[in-house]
Amino acid sequence: MTLERLAYASPWRRIAPSAKALFCACAMAAAWLTATPLGACALALLLAAITVAVARTPWRDYLRVLRAPLGFLALSCLTMLVTITPGDHGPAGWRLAPELLPPVMMTVTRAAALCTALLLLVLTTPLGDLLGLLRRLRVPALLLDLMALAYRMQAVLGEAWSDGTTAQRARLGYVGRRQALRSMAALISCMAVQVWARASALQAAADARNDTGELRFLTPQFDRSPRHHLMAALAGVMLVATVLAGGPA
Incomplete structure (x- = not known):
């Protein structure tokens, strides 16, 4: 329940969920368009900085939440670097494949950028608001x-x-x-x-209670929603344009 607690305490709680989702969607698109592991890593660090410094998520809690996905990515990186050596009658054994390091690093850093973009959304938006948006x-x-x-x-x-x-x-x-x-x-x-x-x-x-198969929830009203959407769209477009200016995907 750490995610929900941080989402309700976030100063971005009153920002329209659709605006935050728009910016995070642009950030995910930028993560997919990154051409180098360095660019994906820089994007991940930027999104983490936005979550901690701008959205004011406590950095200790953020690191605690980020620990599990980063551990999963590190373990995935190690397993992707192991390959099977073929033999005459089946697999002959296992070996490390350092030649796979460039694509593995690209995959891992891109996944890290996607993860930080998703955390930016869930750490500032409670589940009830996300359900209303969906x-x-x-x-x-x-x-x-x-x-x-x-x-x-x-x-x-x-x-x-x-x-x-x-x-x-x-x-x-x-x-x-x-x-x-x-x-x-x-x-x-x-x-x-x-x-x-x-x-x-x-x-x-x-x-x-004669359930009809659908749960109903009250959807809160958000102030200055057009302004939030405009700012999210401009920031998202700038993020994607910066990534595209860095090189082709």
Whole structure:
């Protein structure tokens, strides 16, 4: 729930979600148009600086959120540099392929730029505002309902997991490695049953209220929306033009 907490506390909370999405879409287009790893890395650093300095996201929280995708990209980079050596009767073994480093670096830096563009949006826009924007963009209602339910279940199960681990620690459930594994396995099995029970309860509640298959949400009104859209479009176009001026994709 760190993303949602930071989104509600962001000074950009009152900016129209469509304006922020427009700028982030231009940033993603610029990431795809970058021709060199250095340009993609510079774009990623620029978007991170905008998120921290302009949108005023706390840098410690930003690094904490960014740690998981950067770790995934680093692991992907290592795996892409490993190739299979063919043999007469199948694979002969594994080896590092340094000749693949240029395309791998291009892929990883471009993915990092795309990731920072997406984080700029989700760290400044709560899920409710994103759902309202997606509804205006004619995204299927079933997909939006699944997103809302998954978000709700994540919050509920996160709280239940925290309460469970607190209760287990109070009973010395993590005094040793073996005891910790046993306690964690018991909690996971209990949580699996709770997920099933809560899903059944949600379905029963929806049926009891004659659910029509679509959840409704109040959409907040945003001030100075035309100004925000104009600024987002100008900034996005400048970003794409800067990338194109750096060289062909």
